[in-house]
Amino acid sequence: MISYEEARAKILAQIVSMPTKSMPLKRLLGHVSAEPVIARIDSPPFDNSAVDGYGVRLDDVSEASEQSPVSLALKETVRAGDVAAGNLAAGTAMKILTGAWVAPSVEAVVMREYCTEKDGAVLVGDCAELGANIRRRGKEFEQGKAVLPERQLLSPPVVALIASLGYKDFSVYRKPKVAVVTTGDELTKPGLVLMPGKIYDSNSYAIDSAVRCDGLEDVLILHAREQLAATKSALLRALRFADVVISTGGVSVGEFDFVKIALEELGVKTQLWRISIKPGKPVYFGIFDDIASGRRKYVFGLPGNPVSALVTYHLFVKPAIKKLRGLGDYADEMWLPARLTATVRKKPGRLEFVRGRVSSDGSSVVVEPATAQDSHMLSGLAGANALIYFPLDAGELPAGTIVKTQLLSWNS
Numbered sequence: 464m465i466s467y468e469e470a471r472a473k474i475l476a477q478i479v480s481m482p483t484k485s486m487p488l489k490r491l492l493g494h495v496s497a498e499p500v501i502a503r504i505d506s507p508p509f510d511n512s513a514v515d516g517y518g519v520r521l522d523d524v525s526e527a528s529e530q531s532p533v534s535l536a537l538k539e540t541v542r543a544g545d546v547a548a549g550n551l552a553a554g555t556a557m558k559i560l561t562g563a564w565v566a567p568s569v570e571a572v573v574m575r576e577y578c579t580e581k582d583g584a585v586l587v588g589d590c591a592e593l594g595a596n597i598r599r600r601g602k603e604f605e606q607g608k609a610v611l612p613e614r615q616l617l618s619p620p621v622v623a624l625i626a627s628l629g630y631k632d633f634s635v636y637r638k639p640k641v642a643v644v645t646t647g648d649e650l651t652k653p654g655l656v657l658m659p660g661k662i663y664d665s666n667s668y669a670i671d672s673a674v675r676c677d678g679l680e681d682v683l684i685l686h687a688r689e690q691l692a693a694t695k696s697a698l699l700r701a702l703r704f705a706d707v708v709i710s711t712g713g714v715s716v717g718e719f720d721f722v723k724i725a726l727e728e729l730g731v732k733t734q735l736w737r738i739s740i741k742p743g744k745p746v747y748f749g750i751f752d753d754i755a756s757g758r759r760k761y762v763f764g765l766p767g768n769p770v771s772a773l774v775t776y777h778l779f780v781k782p783a784i785k786k787l788r789g790l791g792d793y794a795d796e797m798w799l800p801a802r803l804t805a806t807v808r809k810k811p812g813r814l815e816f817v818r819g820r821v822s823s824d825g826s827s828v829v830v831e832p833a834t835a836q837d838s839h840m841l842s843g844l845a846g847a848n849a850l851i852y853f854p855l856d857a858g859e860l861p862a863g864t865i866v867k868t869q870l871l872s873w874n875s
Contacts, residue, residue: 474779
């Protein structure tokens with residue numbers, strides 16, 4: 464067995480980002496940028512007003528006040544999308560609405576709250592400073608400047624930024640396709656009658672949900688009977704379809720554990736198998752160089768117990784998917800120190816990820832271990848929002864100990 468740190472590093476070292484493609488604005492959300500965002504125009508592209516108000520010359524309003532307003536002739540109204548017809552002469556003003564063009568002769572915009580229109584004139588009740596309420600051209604950034612680097616998750620604000628610069632499409636990393644292969648003759652589809660000795664399938668829904676939370680939509684779900692031929696058939700179909708294959712169960716050393724054997728017979732090259740962690744010791748990672756597509760594909764064999772499957776997905780598959788999507792060596796390991804609220808114990812010799820719930824007691828960050836810690840007990844994981852790092856050589860972490868916790872972020 465190898466350590467958690469070695470396994471994670473070995474997996475990420477093998478992952479290469481997906482190919483890139485150009486996509487229209489409406490489909491950018493949730494993808495990762497494959498090029499920097501370069502300003503095609505100045506932002507703002509012209510001097511414009513930050514408020515609804517009146518454009519003035521400073522000399523005309525230098526003595527203006529609420530008690531002694533200055534009367535200026537109102538020459539024109541400039542709305543958003545308009546361009547002022549002329550320049551301001553002494554003793555005149557322009558009504559300028561928010562976002563509208565500000566002519567070069569306008570030295571400040573006085574908010575309409577300090578002004579009153581009357582008989583073709585405007586009474587200005589506030590003296591102004593040079594440039595007041597004017598957004599200057601190129602103030603945010605200038606044409607040709609890099610606004611954002613590549614490998615950015617395209618959130619709504621980023622998509623809006625790209626659109627504001629005039630792009631109609633943008634280069635992104637393609638999202639990988641995923642196939643999930645469950646194993647086990649004991650599994651029954653939810654909604655059917657549960658016969659003696661059977662359990663409801665939760666792994667296919669668990670991994671499918673986790674993958675979709677990571678922003679992937681193209682997911683194939685398959686099930687393999689506990690026979691070598693059936694397992695090979697399901698895995699072959701998965702390899703033909705997907706960029707990432709994730710199996711659950713059948714990857715240990717039991718009499719009916721055929722996943723590792725089937726994968727190797729299909730030409731998948733084993734990179735690691737068995738990691739010194741709990742839950743999730745029998746984790747498999749392999750690489751398949753698909754001659755037909757010319758693409759390298761990645762295979763993860765996760766344990767069959769549902770908690771183990773989801774925890775190892777979070778620890779190993781999630782960061783690999785992030786890197787495939789173009790996010791680089793994604794730092795999922797953001798450790799948060801927290802104070803244990805209860806003592807936890809284990810047998811020394813394996814790193815253990817204890818499920819817990821991080822919160823604040825008003826003065827510090829605390830973490831409460833879940834009561835249901837066995838790898839088949841989904842209730843403990845369902846109520847958890849963090850994993851507690853229980854070091855390999857430790858046998859006890861007393862209440863009050865400051866421990867490392869890793870937040871469970873199921874959503875991207």
